[in-house]
Amino acid sequence: MPTIARLETFVVSQALQRRFHFSQWHYDRRTVCLVRVTTDDGRYGWGEGYGPADGVRAGIGFLAPLLVGSDPLQTGMLWQHMHRRSLDFARRGGLFAALSAIDVALWDLKGKILGVPVHVLLGGKRRDAVQVYATGLYFDEEPGLQDRLATEAAGYVAQGFRAVKMKVGLGVATDAAHVCAVRAAIGADVKLMIDSNHAFSLREALELVRRVEGQELSWFEEPLSPDDYEGYRELRSRSSIPIAAGECEYGVAGFHQLFSARAVDIAQPDLCACGGLTEGQRIAALARAHFVDVTPHCWGTGIGFAAGLHFISTVDMTPGRLRMPEPFLEMDRTENALRDELTYPRFIQKDGMVTVPDAPGLGIEIDTGRLNQFLVTTS
Numbered sequence: 001m002p003t004i005a006r007l008e009t010f011v012v013s014q015a016l017q018r019r020f021h022f023s024q025w026h027y028d029r030r031t032v033c034l035v036r037v038t039t040d041d042g043r044y045g046w047g048e049g050y051g052p053a054d055g056v057r058a059g060i061g062f063l064a065p066l067l068v069g070s071d072p073l074q075t076g077m078l079w080q081h082m083h084r085r086s087l088d089f090a091r092r093g094g095l096f097a098a099l100s101a102i103d104v105a106l107w108d109l110k111g112k113i114l115g116v117p118v119h120v121l122l123g124g125k126r127r128d129a130v131q132v133y134a135t136g137l138y139f140d141e142e143p144g145l146q147d148r149l150a151t152e153a154a155g156y157v158a159q160g161f162r163a164v165k166m167k168v169g170l171g172v173a174t175d176a177a178h179v180c181a182v183r184a185a186i187g188a189d190v191k192l193m194i195d196s197n198h199a200f201s202l203r204e205a206l207e208l209v210r211r212v213e214g215q216e217l218s219w220f221e222e223p224l225s226p227d228d229y230e231g232y233r234e235l236r237s238r239s240s241i242p243i244a245a246g247e248c249e250y251g252v253a254g255f256h257q258l259f260s261a262r263a264v265d266i267a268q269p270d271l272c273a274c275g276g277l278t279e280g281q282r283i284a285a286l287a288r289a290h291f292v293d294v295t296p297h298c299w300g301t302g303i304g305f306a307a308g309l310h311f312i313s314t315v316d317m318t319p320g321r322l323r324m325p326e327p328f329l330e331m332d333r334t335e336n337a338l339r340d341e342l343t344y345p346r347f348i349q350k351d352g353m354v355t356v357p358d359a360p361g362l363g364i365e366i367d368t369g370r371l372n373q374f375l376v377t378t379s
């Protein structure tokens, strides 16, 4: 049986042609830390961490020696080992994302060793294609933003998307006007979601809900600070719009806090931060026990997207029924060459769906030529 020989990190970065922002800060480049776990017989798996790349890289540097020489198939045991050694310092944040990156790489590697796709390892897919929604509609500084948002949203619908998520967080009146313009542009049949990235107080969030209640929104994402569990509970009880959050939450214990507060209708773990596929399965089980839907957050490279695809392809919806609603996966559409060019085959959206890969592991490969072009540091 092969053993783990080494873990290598690759920080990749790409400057954006067009700078954009959301409620918290500007983006002018995308930077991600990848990890490759290689066995003594030359097989390997890829993972990535969600969050500041240098922090993830440092975390992987701390965790890597714990794994060298181990059996890569023992993903649950390796997870426990990493978790026990990091728990005192990393119940949330970069070190947890590093653990997640390694865990995703181990599942990729395990699938390749056993010759089966990750969705089989997770228990089997219940859908061959996953419903995706377009994430875009960020802000810029130029005049005419509202018209550009409407045009961009209509473009996603023309590409086949049946659901679109837009940013809010510029101020309640401006946001409400943007929501109405986007809804008018996409028509009544396309789902529309809003995401403030925790920009609002409870009163502001309630005011925005009141103003956009007639716009048939499918969810209001991260309306409040991720620490404001009581605020979430109150907002959810007073809002006719479903409440979503979880991309800032870590581990099954973190999600337990979210669910026991009855804070959300929809949980959004990022598999490259929440604890990887190992912990993602536990979070999905906990969500099921609380009758909360799961829709993975996904904002990195094709590795993270592939992990999200395999994961959500296996997740059941509750309560069961003959005509079951389908879970969503986030499909970021902002400028991101790391997402589009680093991995192959490319993920193709058609009629709002993306096919789940059936090749072993995550079902993707890294374009090493592009990797070297994007590479900033390796270790």
Ligand code: CA
Pocket (backbone or CB within 6 Å): 195, 197, 221, 222, 247
């Ligand atoms: Ca978000």
